Amino acid sequence: MTDQLIARLAAANPVPHDGTLHFAEHVRGHRSWRPVVAVVVAVAALAVAGVAIADSLGAFNGIGAANHPQTSTDKLDSAMETLVSEANVALASIPGGRDGRVVASGSRLIGQLSSGANVYVMPTTTNKLCVVVQQTPGNENYSGIECRDPLTQTQPTTMESKLGLAYGVAQDDVASISFETPSGQVTVPVKSNVWSYKGDVDLSTATVHFDDGSTQGVTSP
Amino acid sequence: MTQRFEQIYMSHRDAVRAYVRRRAPDAVVDDVVSETFMVCLRKIDRVPEEPLPWLYRVAWKTLANERRKQARLTDSQPLTVAAPGPVGDGVLATAFNALSERDREVLRLVAWEGLSLTDAATVLGCSGVACRVRYHRAKTRLASRLAAAGSSPRPEPKEVTR
DSSP, rough: OOHHHHHHHTTTSSSOTTTTOOSSSOOOOOOSSSSHHHHHHHHHHHHTOOOOOOOTTTTTTTOOGOOSSSOOGOOOOHHHHHHHHHHHHHHHTTTTTTTTOOOOOEEEEEEEOSSSOOOEEETTTTTOOOEEEETTOGGGGGGGGEESOOSSSSSSSSSSEEEEEEEEBBBTTTTEEEEEEEEEEEEOOOOOTTTEEEEEEEEEEEEEEEETTOEEEEEEE | HHHHHHHHHHHHHHHHHHHHHHHHHHHHHHHHHHHHHHHHTTTTGGSSOOOHHHHHHHHHHHHHHHHHHHHEEEEEOOOOOOOOOSSSSSHHHHHTTTSOHHHHHHHHHHHHHHOOOHHHHHTTTSHHHHHHHHHHHHHHHHHHHHHTOOOOOOOOOOOOOO
8 A cells, every 4th residue: 555655656756767857847036135235235335445356255254364465485385385276176067057167276275283284265256165185195095175164153164074083263363163973072263264173073063152251052054 | 175176066066056056046046056055065075975965065055045035135136936846746845845844854855865864864954863763753744734625646647537
């Protein structure tokens, strides 16, 4: 009886497996114009005030260590430029393209992991924030590039963990991050917007400790 | 890194897109599919050998985030419309749509995505046993609703007049 039930439900599949996506009726979203207007007004006001708007405005939101003109130490080495190129090939293959491509020329060196590897941030053409860990001898497994929305008050830190290393880039007012490890809760300080921890961790949730003593729970984006 | 990602993307993009279209209005499908593969790219070293159930789980979480984001847009007209339900069988659609989302999702995974209960458990983030229990209870509840509506699990063949 119940197999017949599943067969009946399968026959009513709104998007069948033959690839004919015939059900979907096009629904246009009614997005508010207000955010667009607000951005235009803000940009116009800044222009009138004669404020130079950096390419990375927005992507480096809240990251003081990245808020400086690019210097020679901010520039990527050839191995990292290759990493960025590979990431851009992959990004280009994603439909919609809303993540744009990583702008290597906008890189800023902001700090180091506990392993000694440099941590850079760079924007994408759509103002996403990319965190790039330098490839160094003995550090190849940890190197990589992670792109996401810029930091906000609700998501004041990035959180990544791979092969026994956790790290992230946090906003200026974040003093430390706490998370669970197999041996209990650990709190690591944020230095120059970067935090890192060597060991296995559970980053599904974490607690952000701000300079003013307040705390906030965050989940892995 | 990119080679494996491209392989996963080319092999599974249609399945992921269909999965999202079965659960969300067209207006958000591109965003959700794009975000799902961005997560895949970011976490490529953690994607299991059989990636599809993992991709479905990521898409499911992305959809949940999208719904929360829309719920926060109180000053704009909401984008959300009802997710697609069963088509071409009104009695079944009514019974199915009256189930909880928890029941509907396990039934969709088996009937529409064609997943085994083991793979469905991966998508739902529960143990195989818990998923099996959830599945059987959902089927029982759907059958009860159909019975209450006077419908057998299989629709009666239509009478043909000549």
